[in-house]
Amino acid sequence: MKAEDLQNLLHKEIPxxxxxxxxxxxxxxxxxxxxxxxxQNKNIHNTAFAGSIYTTATLxxxxxxxxxxxxxxxxxxxxxxxxxxxxxxxxxxxxxARTTLGSEQALVKFNKQLESKGRARLxxxxxxxxDEQIKAQxxxxxxxx
Amino acid sequence: MKAEDLQNLLHKEIPxxxxxxxxxxxxxxxxxxxxxxxxQNKNIHNTAFAGSIYTTATLxxxxxxxxxxxxxxxxxxxxxxxxxxxxxxxxxxxxxARTTLGSEQALVKFNKQLESKGRARLxxxxxxxxDEQIKAQxxxxxxxx
Numbered sequence: 001m002k003a004e005d006l007q008n009l010l011h012k013e014i015p016x017x018x019x020x021x022x023x024x025x026x027x028x029x030x031x032x033x034x035x036x037x038x039x040q041n042k043n044i045h046n047t048a049f050a051g052s053i054y055t056t057a058t059l060x061x062x063x064x065x066x067x068x069x070x071x072x073x074x075x076x077x078x079x080x081x082x083x084x085x086x087x088x089x090x091x092x093x094x095x096x097a098r099t100t101l102g103s104e105q106a107l108v109k110f111n112k113q114l115e116s117k118g119r120a121r122l123x124x125x126x127x128x129x130x131d132e133q134i135k136a137q138x139x140x141x142x143x144x145x
Numbered sequence: 146m147k148a149e150d151l152q153n154l155l156h157k158e159i160p161x162x163x164x165x166x167x168x169x170x171x172x173x174x175x176x177x178x179x180x181x182x183x184x185q186n187k188n189i190h191n192t193a194f195a196g197s198i199y200t201t202a203t204l205x206x207x208x209x210x211x212x213x214x215x216x217x218x219x220x221x222x223x224x225x226x227x228x229x230x231x232x233x234x235x236x237x238x239x240x241x242a243r244t245t246l247g248s249e250q251a252l253v254k255f256n257k258q259l260e261s262k263g264r265a266r267l268x269x270x271x272x273x274x275x276d277e278q279i280k281a282q283x284x285x286x287x288x289x290x
Binding site for chain 2: 041
């Protein structure tokens with residue numbers, strides 16, 4: 001999938017992503033960067049809203065796993081089973097979430113599980129960055145069913 | 146604060162809550178119920194979107210702590226420090242998040258901390274319910290600073 005196609009898919013199928021003004025900045029097989037602009041996603045303290053930070057991070061993880069399945073002609077729906085987020089420092093500008101597919105070892109295990117059982121889980125660490133600093137970090141556990 | 150005033154405050158100060166069509170159904174000193182309608186918050190699987198579920202739960206917790214401070218003439222800004230959510234079952238309709246202030250003991254500790262240090266933390270369990278079942282559960286750690 002191209003970054004543009006993913007962005008269109010999100011805006012069409014998950015209507016709230018349009019309100020968050022989600023932009024897919026980069027999409028490769030093994031990595032993704034997603035942005036939610038500050039103006040639409042600020043809070044009462046004039047920093048980035050915790051719900052928007054979590055949502056942007058979640059979308060990065062969900063999209064990367066979905067794209068991985070599609071690129072490998074694997075079937076299945078991706079859903080988030082569990083999310084753990086730490087807000088380390090306030091974000092005063094755009095929300096930028098980035099993640100990678102993780103270790104080759106984890107992917108091999110994931111592929112094997114998916115082939116043998118038709119379902120599998122994959123955990124991703126998604127960083128939310130500003131000025132090259134990790135301002136929030138989500139551990140997302142994604143289930144393919 | 147009245148439920149209506151809280152809803153207006155959220156829509157005014159956290160613009161994305163308007164797009165989620167957040168409604169405050171009930172607000173008492175010790176409990177709150179917040180709703181996000183299905184239509185605005187559905188996902189690609191035609192169930193409630195994980196990001197909207199988390200956000201609605203977060204808003205319930207944040208609002209209850211903020212209202213508690215205001216009602217007791219306590220000063221401080223409420224921010225979310227950490228969130229852990231489990232998605233137990235798909236939600237096929239509106240997102241309804243509810244929580245209570247927790248034990249008297251925890252509140253006494255919270256009040257003492259706030260008085261002596263000017264900052265304190267409070268953890269809340271926020272249930273997201275549908276048909277009287279808990280479909281998702283957030284443990285939110287709120288910091289008053």
